[in-house]
Amino acid sequence: MAQLTSARRAPGLRVAPSFSERIDLPQRVVLVAAGSMIAIVVLLLTFVTWQGLQLFLKDGVSITQILSSTWQPDPTYPPVIFGLLPFIAGTVYVTAVALIISTPLSVGLALFLSEVAPNWAKSIVQPALEIFVGIPSVVWGWLGITILVPFLSSTFPAHISISLPIVGTVFGMPGFLTGFSWLAGSLVLSVMVLPTITSVSYDAFQAIPQELRTASLALGTTRWQTIRHILIPAALSGVLTAVVLGMTRAAGEALAVQMVIGNSPTLPTALTQPLTTLTSQITLDMGNTVFGEPWQDALWTMSLVLLAISILSVVLVRLINARRLGA
Amino acid sequence: MLNGIRRIGAVGVAAALVASACSSSAATPSPVPVTSAPTVMASAVVTPPPATPTPVPTLSCQSGNITAAGSTALQPLVQAAATAYQNQCSGATIVVNGGGSGTGLSQVAAGSVQIGDSDVTAESKLATADAAKLVDHIVAKQGWIVVTNLDVTGVKNLTTQQNIDIWTGKDTNWNQVGGPDLPIVLIFRPSSSGTRSTFKKIVLGGATEATGGQTLTEDSNGAVTTAVTKTNGAVSVIGFAYYNDPANKPLLNGLQLDGIDATVSNMAGGTYKLAADGHMYTNGQPSGLTAAFLAYMLGPNVQGTLIPSLSYAPVVK
Amino acid sequence: MTTAYTPASEPSGGRSGSLRGRRTGSILADRAATVLLWGTGCFVLLVLGSIILHFALAAWGVVSVNFVVGDPSETSLGGILPILWNSVYILVLTMMISVPLGILGGIYMSEYAVENAITNAIRFAEESISSVPSIVVGLFGLILFVDDLHWGFCALAGALALTLFNLPLMTRLSEQALRAVPLDERSASLALGATKWQTIRHVVVPLAIPGLVTGVILTAGRVFGEAAVLLFTSGIGTPVHYNFLNLDITNPASPWSPFRPATTLAVYIWKLNSEGLGIYVRQVVDGSAAILISMVLIFNLGARGLGRLLTRRLTAA
Numbered sequence: 001m002a003q004l005t006s007a008r009r010a011p012g013l014r015v016a017p018s019f020s021e022r023i024d025l026p027q028r029v030v031l032v033a034a035g036s037m038i039a040i041v042v043l044l045l046t047f048v049t050w051q052g053l054q055l056f057l058k059d060g061v062s063i064t065q066i067l068s069s070t071w072q073p074d075p076t077y078p079p080v081i082f083g084l085l086p087f088i089a090g091t092v093y094v095t096a097v098a099l100i101i102s103t104p105l106s107v108g109l110a111l112f113l114s115e116v117a118p119n120w121a122k123s124i125v126q127p128a129l130e131i132f133v134g135i136p137s138v139v140w141g142w143l144g145i146t147i148l149v150p151f152l153s154s155t156f157p158a159h160i161s162i163s164l165p166i167v168g169t170v171f172g173m174p175g176f177l178t179g180f181s182w183l184a185g186s187l188v189l190s191v192m193v194l195p196t197i198t199s200v201s202y203d204a205f206q207a208i209p210q211e212l213r214t215a216s217l218a219l220g221t222t223r224w225q226t227i228r229h230i231l232i233p234a235a236l237s238g239v240l241t242a243v244v245l246g247m248t249r250a251a252g253e254a255l256a257v258q259m260v261i262g263n264s265p266t267l268p269t270a271l272t273q274p275l276t277t278l279t280s281q282i283t284l285d286m287g288n289t290v291f292g293e294p295w296q297d298a299l300w301t302m303s304l305v306l307l308a309i310s311i312l313s314v315v316l317v318r319l320i321n322a323r324r325l326g327a
Numbered sequence: 328m329l330n331g332i333r334r335i336g337a338v339g340v341a342a343a344l345v346a347s348a349c350s351s352s353a354a355t356p357s358p359v360p361v362t363s364a365p366t367v368m369a370s371a372v373v374t375p376p377p378a379t380p381t382p383v384p385t386l387s388c389q390s391g392n393i394t395a396a397g398s399t400a401l402q403p404l405v406q407a408a409a410t411a412y413q414n415q416c417s418g419a420t421i422v423v424n425g426g427g428s429g430t431g432l433s434q435v436a437a438g439s440v441q442i443g444d445s446d447v448t449a450e451s452k453l454a455t456a457d458a459a460k461l462v463d464h465i466v467a468k469q470g471w472i473v474v475t476n477l478d479v480t481g482v483k484n485l486t487t488q489q490n491i492d493i494w495t496g497k498d499t500n501w502n503q504v505g506g507p508d509l510p511i512v513l514i515f516r517p518s519s520s521g522t523r524s525t526f527k528k529i530v531l532g533g534a535t536e537a538t539g540g541q542t543l544t545e546d547s548n549g550a551v552t553t554a555v556t557k558t559n560g561a562v563s564v565i566g567f568a569y570y571n572d573p574a575n576k577p578l579l580n581g582l583q584l585d586g587i588d589a590t591v592s593n594m595a596g597g598t599y600k601l602a603a604d605g606h607m608y609t610n611g612q613p614s615g616l617t618a619a620f621l622a623y624m625l626g627p628n629v630q631g632t633l634i635p636s637l638s639y640a641p642v643v644k
Numbered sequence: 645m646t647t648a649y650t651p652a653s654e655p656s657g658g659r660s661g662s663l664r665g666r667r668t669g670s671i672l673a674d675r676a677a678t679v680l681l682w683g684t685g686c687f688v689l690l691v692l693g694s695i696i697l698h699f700a701l702a703a704w705g706v707v708s709v710n711f712v713v714g715d716p717s718e719t720s721l722g723g724i725l726p727i728l729w730n731s732v733y734i735l736v737l738t739m740m741i742s743v744p745l746g747i748l749g750g751i752y753m754s755e756y757a758v759e760n761a762i763t764n765a766i767r768f769a770e771e772s773i774s775s776v777p778s779i780v781v782g783l784f785g786l787i788l789f790v791d792d793l794h795w796g797f798c799a800l801a802g803a804l805a806l807t808l809f810n811l812p813l814m815t816r817l818s819e820q821a822l823r824a825v826p827l828d829e830r831s832a833s834l835a836l837g838a839t840k841w842q843t844i845r846h847v848v849v850p851l852a853i854p855g856l857v858t859g860v861i862l863t864a865g866r867v868f869g870e871a872a873v874l875l876f877t878s879g880i881g882t883p884v885h886y887n888f889l890n891l892d893i894t895n896p897a898s899p900w901s902p903f904r905p906a907t908t909l910a911v912y913i914w915k916l917n918s919e920g921l922g923i924y925v926r927q928v929v930d931g932s933a934a935i936l937i938s939m940v941l942i943f944n945l946g947a948r949g950l951g952r953l954l955t956r957r958l959t960a961a
């Protein structure tokens with residue numbers, strides 16, 4: 001039974017509100033709790049940005065140097081060049097291919113759950129997706145090392161080419177010298193981002209009003225025509241949001257990727273070659289470098305780049321959805 | 328100025344979270360205030376203070392809590408010694424952590440831990456001012472061996488020159504050094520790793536290593552071992568303990584260096600040259616439990632029995 | 645009247661020819677699409693099923709009661725009790741800090757917030773933190789807790805970093821759970837003369853408990869499997885025997901103390917892969933991964949089941 005404090009003393013007599021009632025203490029408390037997130041973000045941004053800029057401020061490295069493709073950070077063998085291009089390019093390459101692999105699959109799965117699946121199938125696949133989300137990244141990396149990498153190197157060791165009868169060879173690629181490669185990294189990442197893209201796309205498809213579907217059916221279209229011409233365009237901003245979120249997750253993944261991509265600091269020329277990413281290099285070098293030395297400052301600059309990518313993606317998502325709400 | 332703001336921010340957070348007990352339970356208080364960002368690194372021209380393994384009573388039990396952090400190559404040895412010490416001295420607590428040589432040096436210089444384990448000297452990593460505060464205790468000698476995948480048959484020895492040719496990318500196929508027709512896949516350690524810099528200095532003489540599609544970089548001994556065993560034509564450098572491990576030895580082809588076998592006795596005797604000292608640094612001269620534990624590390628229990636069983640070489644006869 | 649009736653729009657157009665031909669083409673496309681979409685569903689189930697099967701088989705001979713409650717051992721398979729303890733300990737510590745904060749934040753966002761600059765800032769902050777890579781959160785924890793505040797690697801630093809990581813999701817799930825409570829309940833309560841806070845405390849939150857509990861368990865599952873954050877904040881130690889009777893929480897030897905490095909299950913898998921020694925490494929990793937996945941399974945399925953149970957019990961649904 002709720003205690004009505006204001007009228008406790010005497011019925012009909014209004015008493016002065018207590019201190020906590022005057023300032024509405026509960027509201028202040030929960031505001032502080034919610035506002036703590038702002039404090040956290042500000043703190044995070046400040047520290048990481050400050051540390052990331054040390055490479056330029058304290059060590060005097062120019063911004064053009066970090067765009068070079070030479071990475072020679074060891075001060076025992078000058079000249080020292082902190083070129084971050086191999087890492088930035090590596091992150092972009094691995095993420096792009098992962099998205100190419102997983103987006104069709106994820107959108108298809110979201111459509112399956114939303115339009116095609118009967119209830120019994122939904123009740124199996126949806127928990128399965130949630131379990132997918134929960135599998136930790138080290139486990140994916142371990143699976144990659146123990147299963148995927150040996151599989152790739154033993155199944156495709158020789159030169160890979162696709163040739164058609166008249167045209168000849170349309171596609172050629174050196175084989176997997178080792179299984180540690182761009183493709184291995186992208187495959188591992190694609191299973192990791194699949195549940196993210198699927199669930200956000202699913203929400204987007206669910207949000208489309210049923211009237212659109214029924215109107216389309218009343219016109220005599222098949223289900224696939226409805227999906228292709230009505231639902232996908234209507235949910236496009238949601239699907240784009242999903243892809244951007246998946247991209248952020250893929251770009252930020254550290255441990256699983258580092259275990260399978262081979263980490264050689266050069267730009268790869270084919271899917272079968274090893275490469276490196278921002279996150280994997282940070283994992284490799286952070287423990288061996290000393291706080292304050294230029295080498296570690298370069299690693300902090302890499303984390304700053306990662307932070308910038310993630311904040312940019314948040315802004316991008318907002319832009320995508322603002323246009324939808326405005327239109 | 329922003330540095331000062333960061334300090335104020337850190338102090339503010341500390342005041343809000345009453346958790347200064349983290350470091351206050353340590354036996355030896357840190358005498359070093361946190362300095363502002365260190366100046367440009369000096370190269371290793373400063374002569375280090377001499378290591379001081381003077382013979383002392385080997386087991387004096389002290390009580391208290393200390394933490395050692397740093398090199399993962401030394402971690403098995405330090406952990407085994409710590410366990411043995413704690414078994415005999417019940418009032419002592421020694422926590423051993425990994426994190427890498429760089430982490431160990433940073434944290435001991437900053438006073439977050441009492442002992443920093445490192446595969447490289449402090450002078451080569453820290454600023455001169457910070458390195459000068461640290462006292463070096465060399466506790467063991469560790470060796471590395473060049474290994475290949477088992478499919479590289481017929482290659483049992485590599486000379487220094489052959490190593491240079493292979494690792495700089497001049498030779499790209501095993502048949503150029505007497506092996507089968509198999510591309511050479513180089514597996515490096517991270518360039519910041521003590522192992523890699525030791526190998527580069529001692530065997531390669533500072534030559535520029537190869538980069539590109541036939542090279543991989545793997546994190547640490549275990550990951551390297553896995554990669555070598557799974558990759559055809561792979562070659563890499565791993566620590567003795569990992570080579571002698573019964574799970575790994577049958578899967579690896581260990582090579583001689585310049586005709587010398589990679590054994591602990593050859594390393595201790597100086598004929599096998601791919602070796603380096605294992606350092607345990609303290610901030611200033613150690614006292615209390617830290618000193619007692621370091622004395623234990625240099626005593627016969629550790630040097631005579633534990634160290635050889637883990638494939639290191641002792642430094643105190 | 646025998647005019648052929650053509651449907652208003654034939655979106656798949658381009659196919660001139662009889663109406664029947666166009667219809668067949670559309671139906672064919674529809675059937676193919678249905679098959680493909682069913683295929684994606686089956687594919688996902690296949691992948692998940694094979695992963696679970698793989699771990700079940702790999703861990704068949706490994707996971708036993710001894711494995712779960714035993715101590716790690718160099719010479720035999722041993723167990724993972726200290727590591728499992730650390731995982732649970734850090735999970736509980738993180739939840740103790742982040743759940744109240746998250747629920748209070750969710751209350752603000754769903755009950756009190758209006759569309760002003762502060763609310764927008766909170767939402768932006770929430771989205772930002774949830775998209776920051778976990779390794780950056782770990783590095784932030786390294787700089788703030790481990791280095792600047794001189795705590796060294798400790799469980800408290802790990803728990804605080806994980807709180808940062810967990811808070812946005814907790815807040816968002818709480819907000820959703822609270823928003824799902826029908827407006828009628830709030831109106832009825834206010835009509836009886838209750839204040840807003842009384843309404844929240846006695847009406848809204850109890851009705852939202854199933855959703856809140858589901859949210860807590862889901863976030864717990866995510867926290868349990870997190871490694872990148874803890875790698876840099878709670879450290880990678882070598883697991884030793886824990887004396888659970890030592891209840892002194894200021895003593896780093898006590899497993900109940902937050903002021904000590906704590907290696908969790910996910911970090912242990914990473915460590916064994918990097919530096920594992922011994923013939924049992926692969927089995928221990930497989931066993932640990934199997935336990936990790938089963939804990940996640942338990943958390944996920946438990947969240948759903950518990951949520952449904954509570955909804956049935958506490959509401960009339």
